[in-house]
Each structure stands twice: as C-alpha cells, then as structure tokens.
Amino acid sequence: MARLTTIGFDADDTLWENEHFFRLTHAHFAELLADYAEPDVLSRTLLETEMRNLARYGFGIKGFTLSMIETAIEVTGGKVPGAVIGRIVNAGREMLAHPVDTLPNVHETLETMTRDHTLVLITKGDLFDQERKLAQSGLGEFFDAVEIVSDKTASTYRSAFARHGTGPEAAMMVGNSLRSDVIPAIEAGGWGTHVPHTLTWDYERAEPPVEAERFNAIGSLAQLPGLVETLKG
C-alpha cells in the first residue's frame, strides 16, 4: 500500500468533549422556555433553525446562540421576555468558556503517532473558540499544522493534506463524525477512521461507508497505533 505519512484529527468529540456542552445548554434552553413549548417541539424547531442558518452562520457556538434566540422568538410568537433572551445569551457565553476536557487516551495516542507521522488538526467551528480550546488542551505541541475550516468536504481534505503532508492518498482522517471526517476524507482518496463518541449531533450522522476499502472504525483512540501498524504490515 501507499505509505501513510499524515494523520488528520478532528477535535470536537474526538480529542475533547463538545456535544456534551451543547446538550447541557440545550437542556437549560428547554427549561427557560418550559412555559412556552414542549421540549420535543422546541428541539425540532431549534434543529430546523440551525440547519436553515448554517448557510449564513456556519458552524460554531455564536451561530448556535443566535439560533437559540431565533427559536425562542419563534415558539413564543415574539412574546419571550427580554430577560429570558438575556439568559440565553449568557448560556451561549458560558459555552464559550467551558473547560476543555480531553478524552481518554488522546494524549498517549498523539504522543505515539507524532513520532512517525505528520499530524494535522482539522476542525470546524468558531475560529476564536477553537483556538482557545486548542491552547487550553495543551495538545498543540503534537501537531505540525492546524486548520480551522468553515466546512469539511472532500476538497477540504484534498487541500489540507496536500499543503501539510504528501497528499490525501498518503493520509488518514480520524474523527467521530462519519459525515464530516470519515466520508469526505475517503472521497478525497485518503483513509477515513471512525472513532464514535456516545454523543453525536444529528447533523453529523451518516451511514458508515462499509464498502469502502479505506474505511475503518475503532472503539477508542487507543487502538489507532495498532490499526496504523496493521495497514502498513
């Protein structure tokens, strides 16, 4: 097989907790609007609002906060009190200050993999927030490059792995999102390795590309060095 020179890592819910904080905020949001909307109607409206706004806001917490505000106005027919909106703004701001909880085995895996590979962090979301999380995680030293991108498509991986490695054919993308990490990396000509997280945003779900030769799934990042060895063997 072609040499595997470069490994791309997703960040949110691959290296550190993220969806967990969205879920907490979600629950808080449902409480704030309990007098106005059933939790499942609220959830559905919020997801619809988020999807509609992606084309305008892109991914990230600031866009999510604006979508919560819009949803609150919509489900209350404009009657939501200003003070409740203020609490939603605060909830969004608290998310931007949440601690960075590194997932198990991340440190050891990066330490091992960085010895023989070019490591690239490839993440979407708010530029400023992702930089903060990377700095707080203390994981920056393991990476040869960091790409904070507005979306993750095959073309994202083609150019990231060309710029920082030796092209997508010699690269593997590792992440918890089939839709954003695994499938487009395989489409770009690379390997795609899925490391599922117990919490995954509906948007990121997709059918695993089980037919693809370069698709793999591992239960934990701890299995990555072993998988890469096997591929080389």
Added chain:
Amino acid sequence: MARLTTIGFDADDTLWENEHFFRLTHAHFAELLADYAEPDVLSRTLLETEMRNLARYGFGIKGFTLSMIETAIEVTGGKVPGAVIGRIVNAGREMLAHPVDTLPNVHETLETMTRDHTLVLITKGDLFDQERKLAQSGLGEFFDAVEIVSDKTASTYRSAFARHGTGPEAAMMVGNSLRSDVIPAIEAGGWGTHVPHTLTWDYERAEPPVEAERFNAIGSLAQLPGLVETLKG
C-alpha cells in the same frame, strides 16, 4: 534595503466596504431602540459591550449581533420586546448577506502587484463570512495565500510572512487600520503602509507611528505600486 518579496493586504475597508454596513446596522439598531435610549448612550453602551465581549466572541458580525442583543436588554432593563430582538437578529443576518463592494483601484493594484510579489490576504472576523466575501469579490485569484486570523498582532505577521513569504523583514502589510495592520506589522520587522478609509471603527484607531522608518501612508491603493518602486530604488 532588504528585498521586498511579499505584500499582505487587509480586507475589510482596504479591499472592500465593511464599516459602512456596520454603520447602517448601527443606525437601524438606534431606530429600533429609539423609545428606550438616546442614540449616544446606546452607542456608548454598545461599544462597551463589544469591547467586553471581544475576549469571548472575537471579531465579526455574529459577535456584533450578540453584543447588540445584550445592549438592547441592558438599556431597557430587560423590557425589550421579543419582536425587537427578532429584528436585531435579522439585521445581523442581513449584514452577513451584504453585497461585496470592492473599493476603487483594488483590482488594478492587485493585478500589478501580484506580478512580482507574493500576495497574502490577512483578515480577521468570522471565518465563514470572510470566505464568502473573498469568493464574491472575485479577488481570490490574485492571492498566493489567505489567512483568516482571530487577531492581528506582531506575532500574527511574523508567522504569516514566514509561512507564505520570506519572513517579515521582506514583507509589507497594507491596510486601513493603524492598530491592526500597520503598527503590528512594523513591530514584526516589516513595512506598514496605511491606506485610510473615511469610516474607521473606534477600536482600530491609533496614533500613526510617524517615527518608524518602515511606516508609510498613501491616500489610495493606486499609489501602492509607486511607493513600492520608490522603496526599491
């Protein structure tokens, strides 16, 4: 002098209109809250809120929209109607869809400068929004690299000009902000060229570094090729 190999360009209010749209939204915001606050009190509160939030939101329209909402809640003591908040959200979203109005002489200047120099676009703000504007501007083809950064400090320019050029000593940054474009580029060891715009956000103001050898000011981008020739002569 050292050879000038690389030229960095700011984008907002250097290549295309930006502050203009903020001012329009500002005026709209003041109208929406005319029953609750004097325009100058509102302006002052909004600027204070923006400054306080920079450390959390960074630069860009989404953070600005959230700061407008927070200000509306603050100046009304929480009494702002949900419908007014809805209009503020819409105003922010409209900014994210505003047309890209290229400033005079931009096209010709970039076309001339790209022949003999590496051109790098260095801009801050929302990643997604800046990518949209660059795509709509049609100016992407003139640039060898694009850096969308969370802030513009001397260290930003040191690394951007090392990555895409031959180091800051051989680079010039061109922009309308003394604070973000000119002063930190000079601090990094490069040239800083100020192209003032009639509208400049208070945050971006600073004393021109008139003592600095590598500081220049030009009235229009059309003067840039001439200035660069002089420096080489």
